[in-house]
Amino acid sequence: MNLYPAAVEEMARALYIRALKQLPDDVKQGIERLRAEEGHAGARRVLDTMIHNIEVAEDTRNLLCQDTGLPIYNVLIGRDVVFDGVDIKDAITTGCRRATHEHPLRSSVVHPLTRLNDHTSTGRRVPVIHFDFDDAPERVRIEMIPKGSGSENGSWLRMCLPAEGVDAIKTFVIDRVLEAGGKVCPPTIVGVGIGGTSDLCMHLAKVAATRPLGSTCADEEGARLEQALGAAVNALGIGPQGLGGDATAFAVHVETAATHITLNPVAVNIQCHSARRASATLTPDGIAFGF
Amino acid sequence: MAHFELNTPVPEAQIRALRLCDTISLSGSLFGIRDATQIHLFDRGRETRFDLAGHAVIHTAPNVRRVPRCPEYPAGYAPVCIGTTTSARMERFTRPLLGQYGVRMIIGKGGLLRDSLQAFAELGGVYLAIVGGTAALETTWIEAIEDVDLDDLNPESLWRFRVRDFGPLMVAMDSHGGSLYDQVRDDAAARREAALATMGVHT
Numbered sequence: 299m300n301l302y303p304a305a306v307e308e309m310a311r312a313l314y315i316r317a318l319k320q321l322p323d324d325v326k327q328g329i330e331r332l333r334a335e336e337g338h339a340g341a342r343r344v345l346d347t348m349i350h351n352i353e354v355a356e357d358t359r360n361l362l363c364q365d366t367g368l369p370i371y372n373v374l375i376g377r378d379v380v381f382d383g384v385d386i387k388d389a390i391t392t393g394c395r396r397a398t399h400e401h402p403l404r405s406s407v408v409h410p411l412t413r414l415n416d417h418t419s420t421g422r423r424v425p426v427i428h429f430d431f432d433d434a435p436e437r438v439r440i441e442m443i444p445k446g447s448g449s450e451n452g453s454w455l456r457m458c459l460p461a462e463g464v465d466a467i468k469t470f471v472i473d474r475v476l477e478a479g480g481k482v483c484p485p486t487i488v489g490v491g492i493g494g495t496s497d498l499c500m501h502l503a504k505v506a507a508t509r510p511l512g513s514t515c516a517d518e519e520g521a522r523l524e525q526a527l528g529a530a531v532n533a534l535g536i537g538p539q540g541l542g543g544d545a546t547a548f549a550v551h552v553e554t555a556a557t558h559i560t561l562n563p564v565a566v567n568i569q570c571h572s573a574r575r576a577s578a579t580l581t582p583d584g585i586a587f588g589f
Numbered sequence: 590m591a592h593f594e595l596n597t598p599v600p601e602a603q604i605r606a607l608r609l610c611d612t613i614s615l616s617g618s619l620f621g622i623r624d625a626t627q628i629h630l631f632d633r634g635r636e637t638r639f640d641l642a643g644h645a646v647i648h649t650a651p652n653v654r655r656v657p658r659c660p661e662y663p664a665g666y667a668p669v670c671i672g673t674t675t676s677a678r679m680e681r682f683t684r685p686l687l688g689q690y691g692v693r694m695i696i697g698k699g700g701l702l703r704d705s706l707q708a709f710a711e712l713g714g715v716y717l718a719i720v721g722g723t724a725a726l727e728t729t730w731i732e733a734i735e736d737v738d739l740d741d742l743n744p745e746s747l748w749r750f751r752v753r754d755f756g757p758l759m760v761a762m763d764s765h766g767g768s769l770y771d772q773v774r775d776d777a778a779a780r781r782e783a784a785l786a787t788m789g790v791h792t
Contacts, residue, residue: 350726351724358725358729360669360725361724363672363722364649364651364724365724402654405744448674465790468790469790472781472784479777480700480773483698530784533783536777537773538720539698541769541773
């Protein structure tokens with residue numbers, strides 16, 4: 299199967315707009331579940347407003363949140379797919395720019411030093427594009443994540459020492475959630491990266507924060523930690539918007555990687571309640587959109 | 590807890606009457622500001638032709654569409670999606686907003702910090718919490734983009750919106766030293782040890 303840049307550009311354009319307008323079903327169900335379990339009246343009102351907003355966005359075909367985020371594209375390519383990687387990267391960038399002009403969307407992307415915004419939602423090394431490969435013969439999956447800044451500012455890395463053990467990891471996560479308070483638009487998905495190098499650890503935290511609700515860590519120890527941290531985080535009482543309540547996080551997601559004998563890194567990356575993502579799968583039969 | 594329907598501009602006495610957890614709906618003018626707006630106003634010496642005295646500002650950078658000026662779109666912009674950003678990044682601008690411009694209400698999400706709370710008490714101001722991330726709904730409370738200043742900073746320009754029944758907003762920081770965020774944070778900090786203990790971590 300050939301992967302043509304024109305098809306990828308169209309997918310990249312459509313996915314940015316779709317992701318901003320339609321919340322994944324697992325997240326919608328997550329908010330409903332938290333609403334049903336919430337014990338604080340004020341927090342229930344906040345969750346009701348969030349549910350109302352999802353309905354208004356769908357009815358009016360408007361964006362869920364004004365923050366169009368830093369655009370991230372995760373591209374998963376099957377083994378019998380023929381493509382030119384440079385052309386595909388260009389096509390994704392062009393699709394992202396076109397979405398910004400044609401919708402139009404607010405460009406949330408600026409130069410890091412001059413702070414100038416050229417109103418394209420793109421710039422040097424942005425959109426963030428990750429390529430990965432799998433066994434599926436004739437299939438390409440592109441996932442788009444518009445990562446909002448309120449929650450992206452809730453990102454931390456600590457290079458703990460091996461002697462500090464798992465306790466340091468647990469304490470770091472709890473303290474970062476306390477520090478984030480309402481700034482990260484709770485209820486959140488708390489993404490935790492453990493192990494690897496500093497850069498891989500931070501990347502894993504992002505992977506964890508953007509994983510679908512209901513999924514569990516493939517590492518058994520990581521999955522156990524997800525359960526324990528999830529309960530502990532919600533015992534803090536920070537609540538939706540940091541105004542108090544039970545619903546501080548939908549879940550804590552953990553991703554792990556092997557690490558060096560002298561390292562014990564832990565990273566936290568938070569996803570806000572509007573946990574947006576969209577995906578498109580291209581096969582010889584055509585394009586199917588989903589989450 | 591009481592509910593107030595306020596028309597802007599609002600006199601100081603009305604602001605002083607507001608208490609934590611009261612709810613507010615606003616009608617009239619509402620000014621949109623953000624990081625770059627305030628960096629230019631307060632750090633780079635730029636000025637605005639708008640009179641903000643007695644008014645509310647909202648921490649936002651909207652999605653807009655450029656359109657020809659007409660009675661419906663007097664500023665040449667149509668709203669696409671307008672919502673609220675995290676306030677704490679802009680903490681250091683609270684005092685000059687109140688002191689130099691006479692702003693009385695700051696609308697945002699996530700709360701402001703200690704210096705803002707003191708500024709609210711000294712100068713007569715409140716922080717009104719909106720539910721962050723609910724911009725589609727918020728956009729329905731905005732009737733028009735009436736005017737815009739510092740337009741070169743788009744989307745972080747100084748926007749003047751016309752609003753009707755904007756809210757409900759909750760008084761989350763009042764002019765009497767009350768902060769709902771401080772209360773929640775102190776309560777959460779008091780639960781920290783117990784939360785860690787559930788995972789076998791003893792401090």
